[in-house]
Amino acid sequence: MNMEQYYFQTDQLQWLLDNLLDEGYRCVGPQVRDGAIMYDELSRVEQLPRGMTETQAPGSYSLKKHASQKYFDWANGPQAIKPLLFAPQEKLWQSAQAADGQISFNTAGPELKPVAIIGARACDIAAMKLQDQHFLQQQYSDPFYKSRRENLLIIAVNCGHPAATCFCHSTGDGPFVEDDEAAADMVLTELEHGFLIAAYTDRGEKILEGLALDGCNQQHLDESASIKARSSIQDKQLPQFDIRSSLLKELDNKAWDSIAETCLSCGNCTSVCPTCFCHSENDVPELDGKSSSHFREWDSCFSQGHSYIHGITIRSNTSQRYRQWLTHKFSTWHDQYGRSGCVGCGRCVTWCPVGIDVIESLAKFGGDAS
């Protein structure tokens, strides 16, 4: 990171929040909800999961108290940025039919207030860049995603506590935000007694100026470097063979069927995946029949309807659906967006109800090289 780093004491974190609220942002940050760390409306630092940490394993997540009094000493919960930009449900347009049969269409985009998210991790930033490519940088740009994206200020937090399910270091997406494209506006690093903070964008710079902070010293930078070194040591990593080409050579491998014997085809992995973009569209008429609203909702390639076409389901069994998901994420995604669709966040591993580990799945297709 080349951006200038500033330092403030842990007990001054509320200043940052106050500054954001004063600037008119609705703040969203990590909080304990239903036994997990979730992102929700935030105005006081007391709402943050201070002194909490979690353990994650395939099919398992549990929160617990921690000896440390840090605010961000935990790894990602099920979700962070994706629902704020690619909304789980979005009304795309509505129609109305008059008594004479004429149909009128209109678009009423949501009234958006600027939102600041605090706590997003490097993996989430990498995933957002992929969703930016998908929704904004292709032939058609999605106006809803665009509008939400322009209204989002991102204050990332470098990860000091990867979970056992994390492998961002091996995908090259974490644990620290190496943000050459300035996708995050500001980046925090939590030290033992304070925070380092740097601004990457003009919007971030404006917030930083409002805080009037002192620069950091060498000791702070050393502490940050040692956190980064420690967080980069992750047990889990992608297998070493050429995943992209190997998967497509193994389409008839029996291993797809053996994974499918365990997989419930529930779609949890795609719901928590920060890069999955599939969605379905539905028309919902009002009861009086005079108007109808057209929505999109997150969908999953594990659902029965995903591949339905005129009476045929192209992927009628779980083996084909798991193969679709894995080959898309790790192979054909390269052709579409210039890199793998996996950012190493490990969510699909943790939140799989039967504990299917994507790394173990990949390893089955390495042939002799694995």
Next chain:
Amino acid sequence: MINAQHNPHQPHEAIIVERIDEGADMFSLRLKFSDPKLQDDYEFEPGQFNMLYLYGVGEIAISIVSDPEDSHIIDHTIRIVGRVTRGMANLKTGDRIGLRGPYGRGWPMLEAKQKDVIIVTGGLGCAPVVSAINYIEQRRGDYGRLNIVQGVKHSADLIWKSRYDRWRQLPQTRVFLTADVGDVLWPWHVGPVTTLFDQMEYDPDNVTVMMCGPEGMMHAACTHLLEKNIASSQLFLSMERNMQCALGHCGHCQYGSKFICKNGPVFSYDKIADLFSVKGF
């Protein structure tokens, strides 16, 4: 703020100028945008598709069968298979629907000029290639020998018999009809489409093949034509998958690395050969 001008998802009202019954479960809708400016600005190429919206029910992708230079009307032929098409079948002349498009990449009509053309279709109607045949019919002198091969499962499935009779009268044009299962009154061939291929007249080095229909049939046809030394880059297939947004965003129509809605629906065989015979993609 997001508004209709910047919302590619939103359809526009169109009027059904004419509804034509095409047989038991097929019908055609001839459409025109209510807004004359939209109609004037509308341009498409054969093989592209539109999204049609049935009020209060939903949208479907339907290929365009009218001629691109006949700018005052947009034709679609629709088979009743699901909820939206079943509802759409009840519409009458003068009724309104929603329309947005065109989408995707169509047939290589310009590249095929001066070449022989082979059209292979299977199943009912097969609207995507009808647009290509109509296009050639209107510009018959621009293309070489035309072979039209239509296969149906059962002899009773053949619709548009009069069209085949009309096409048969065109210069340098041969029409081959076949049914997997014939009956006593079926005057044409019985067997898969490929068993008629040896009767076609074309120059393998100067021919463009356009096909649509069941993938098994197209796969057999491609295999056969490749053996006849037609280049895989000259075999064009119209592919179908679930399409909900038509903008390359919703993910349903993905076929390996391709989004059928924007990279297709028409592909040359060399672009999709890797996955073409694999079930489940």
